[in-house]
Amino acid sequence: MAVRFGLLGAGRIGKVHAKAVASNADAQLVAVADASEKAAKDLARAYGAEVRSIDEIEKAKDIDAVVICTPTDTHADLIERFAKAGKAIFCEKPIDLDVKRVRKCLATVEKAGATLMVGFNRRFDPHFAAVRKAIDDGVIGTVEMVTITSRDPGAPPIDYIKRSGGIFRDMTIHDFDMARFLLGEEPVTVSAHAAVLVDKKIGEAGDYDSVSVILSTGTGKQAIISNSRRATYGYDQRIEVHGSKGMVAAENQRPVSIEIAGSQGYTRPPLHDFFMTRYTQAYANEIAAFIAAMASGKKASPDGRDGLLALALADAALTSATTGKTVRVKDAG
Amino acid sequence: MAVRFGLLGAGRIGKVHAKAVASNADAQLVAVADASEKAAKDLARAYGAEVRSIDEIEKAKDIDAVVICTPTDTHADLIERFAKAGKAIFCEKPIDLDVKRVRKCLATVEKAGATLMVGFNRRFDPHFAAVRKAIDDGVIGTVEMVTITSRDPGAPPIDYIKRSGGIFRDMTIHDFDMARFLLGEEPVTVSAHAAVLVDKKIGEAGDYDSVSVILSTGTGKQAIISNSRRATYGYDQRIEVHGSKGMVAAENQRPVSIEIAGSQGYTRPPLHDFFMTRYTQAYANEIAAFIAAMASGKKASPDGRDGLLALALADAALTSATTGKTVRVKDAG
Amino acid sequence: MAVRFGLLGAGRIGKVHAKAVASNADAQLVAVADASEKAAKDLARAYGAEVRSIDEIEKAKDIDAVVICTPTDTHADLIERFAKAGKAIFCEKPIDLDVKRVRKCLATVEKAGATLMVGFNRRFDPHFAAVRKAIDDGVIGTVEMVTITSRDPGAPPIDYIKRSGGIFRDMTIHDFDMARFLLGEEPVTVSAHAAVLVDKKIGEAGDYDSVSVILSTGTGKQAIISNSRRATYGYDQRIEVHGSKGMVAAENQRPVSIEIAGSQGYTRPPLHDFFMTRYTQAYANEIAAFIAAMASGKKASPDGRDGLLALALADAALTSATTGKTVRVKDAG
């Protein structure tokens, strides 16, 4: 029987997940809730769902699972409510910007025995997933060093920056999760350098826009992360994993793969300029994985602990960048 | 108002088009017809459509357009019937394997004033469309020479080969259309070499499996086509256009773009191994273009004449390959 | 003992070969002859050689081999003289523009039992040689189809065009040799299309600047050649060989392999813009192969017959382009 869904939050990412649910043969979008009635209505109508309040969805007997796409500061509360209500939960990252709040929330989820999956969508990108598969297949031997390049086409609005928890918790957190996903061991130490090179206003808002991070695991495996809030050539998303037998890398993606040659040389078009077009398939695949986990009774992954550990790495990186010390990661292991 | 569709033929390609129609906001799949009632039912149910006979669809007042995905030898008859019935028609290529039958069919369509679009899906591949756009934008100056490489992962069953009209009419016809699409002038002469290098049974069936073709236009522009029924590395589909100011090329597509390096070198995965995964987006885009043409009142393209001219090139190529002469194309210009 | 060389012709290509001889540990440049005494002197001095007349070189006992880099119309005569004089001969292509003259010349060489190697330098390009090695190693199975793209950065002066024997004998001849080198069978039929698309003056001089050719062997293997006297992006030299088990290709070469990304996309620099920088290594390698053949007593390759057969293909292509017929190659097999 199809998994019946309630969607909380009909904004940009809510629409993406609504479509993923609606077009999945094993799922059904039953209800949509949003603070804006119009947004909820428009989205509900597009997929033959009803508009309901969060309270109604919480109590609904015809809803098995929720997708939480509301603002970050509501995530932990909603997770706790729906865990207690016996719903399976898919929540956009992050659970919360405060690691203590996350820990408390996860304790509640555990006590309730609820299913919680966290939206680290990049694990489901077909190219990155293929990198992980190559590692699992033993193609490159034992993983030794990971390099992650992640640059945004441009900085978000300063208002967003202010509420974001800072670049490490907002942007690098995806790369911390990817590093954990690829290293196969928990990073235990973190060194980070951070600067404002793109936009002074970001510095004035107390944040950085250009950061470099090294993570090391207990056995000495290393991951390097390079982040910038600027990339004139598009959304730069590359990973490379070096192992004892070889290397595997996922290259950048562009909307069209043509090449034009002329007197100035050979030119290929810029990369995707938006995370939603770059990760279209990843978003669809992560919802499909959530549904498949529910159908099979297997554990949904990445789960709350993955959310916690990525956040702990972000906190450690921030401490490292500000103190000039390599920081030991709390909660690791 | 949404364009209301009847679908004729619920086979492999029928399913692709049904999905394209159903997921298009400006279209509605009303009815499905198929010789196999089960096939029709399954497909109709999947998209909330009804099962109807071809006769019923022909007479239906709630159907504006049909998509013809039935066997090739029914195409011309169905086009004529539905043209007379006042429906807009999207028909899979080819209209017919006999150029005379095609001409008669097109005369009927013209007399009826019907809209007919022919399914040369590759024009709608985002990469090939971007090549054409680069030409239209003047990026490479005047087009001079086109190179089309088109190799199938493997030969189709001999039974298919026997009914196919031969490699020029079945496989190269796509490349003839692509050459016309890119040259911007009608080819007027054709030279073709053809051989059986892949499978002797193909030769025994009276066909070839490996062909090379040169087309020239009246002003001397040239297109080269290389076809093989075998490509161990996947579905090899490349185009390159050389002009007075430069060159534009569309490279091959693969399901995942990773690279693995080891002692044997650097390896990327094989290409798509099936035309339907390779041209997924193209199929969706061509139906969208058909719907958009109907909505805007503009001419649908490629049309019946495009179908005719590609077939005329195929006939000329076959004559060239068997006579050892460069053949002047009938119907051109 | 080192092979002692006389060099005939101290022009552009003469300088290249002089350097190759001088820097080869198994060879010694003894003498240089040139109609211009200054050119001969300058080149001789640079490598510690003497200036001598052609007559003196012919009679010299301290010279084992000659490199003929004089104008094309002197090649056949010089080959005959030095064959009779008992010298080993490396001659720049072509032996002559007239196939009858070539046949007569080769008969003289054969009678004299002389060693004659013809300068089809591209066989010695490391990348193209690696393609051939992959074929020889069985990596792609049986060769089926060859595609050769060969475009010059720009057309030579009209005066050169007039003396060149036409594009097929001057430019495509390299590709005919490459096709023979890669097909592993003699082409027996040729179809060619030719046009003037680059420069009307080339047409007024009785030549073409844009040609497409198909060659077929007795078993049906095919080679496609695409030539243009114009390529704004540099010297475009690619080969691709398709076989029963796979494909091998050699890509273009550029002086520096960097990539610049910006808002317009990703740009790599143009290709080499000159055949001498593109084929620097090939020129050095072919002289080394000639010396090695002499040292080992093995047959030098490519030899006079290779020169003859490439010219025969050029003649056939010209006939095909002008008559509109597929032409059977004389002298093949």
Add this chain to the structure above:
Amino acid sequence: MAVRFGLLGAGRIGKVHAKAVASNADAQLVAVADASEKAAKDLARAYGAEVRSIDEIEKAKDIDAVVICTPTDTHADLIERFAKAGKAIFCEKPIDLDVKRVRKCLATVEKAGATLMVGFNRRFDPHFAAVRKAIDDGVIGTVEMVTITSRDPGAPPIDYIKRSGGIFRDMTIHDFDMARFLLGEEPVTVSAHAAVLVDKKIGEAGDYDSVSVILSTGTGKQAIISNSRRATYGYDQRIEVHGSKGMVAAENQRPVSIEIAGSQGYTRPPLHDFFMTRYTQAYANEIAAFIAAMASGKKASPDGRDGLLALALADAALTSATTGKTVRVKDAG
């Protein structure tokens, strides 16, 4: 007039530099010294030079410049001797493994007013030099972040490791110089992680084989370095510079650039497997630059201070890796 050279050390790298000097039209190799008389003789004979002792070269009036290719522990002494003797000096890196000794040596050079160039050959690699040129041309705007990947095909012998000064001073030092070359500002802080992942014996010798480093300049520009003593796919040498307007990158180099496609995918050959074949052109270019500097009277670069600063970065990285702190670089600025 040609610059007259004495060469100290006729080993592996000595031979490379001897050839570079001998084949440079503006230079002359006069004498070769080596502890092994046979080695000195063989090399001297190959290029028409004399064998002389170091003392003789020091006093020789017919020698303007020396190339020092002797073991590392002799470099500083020899530099001082030849600086006092009024010779221009090209010395292989490093000047010494001890930063204090380097400082003393440079003071002597300065007092003597001698020319000293240090052999950071990679600055002269055509591809890396083109990256720098793109920066200088303003193509990528202001430099923000540099990524350097440098992996050896395999670890050197343990005996070499023991004398090497450790991976930071032996291997990463090239990348420290490259980072300085590309950042355009002095790095002032260093964070490094280091581990033994390739070979336990390297750890037993007190060294690391896998390191990651972040450098930051005073304005916050960052460089990331990834080093491994293992790369099964060849000598992995890449740089990427990200700036305010775009990015420029130099890709890896391989001996032949072919690609083979088959059922397993598309494979390109491994990279160069040896630094001498990878950097052939760089070695020739650096000697040419030294000679050109002498001819023009301009300062030779990179100079002794460049050697000192790269070593200071190596020392700082080692301290960082062992203390877990970001280290402020001495001597910087």
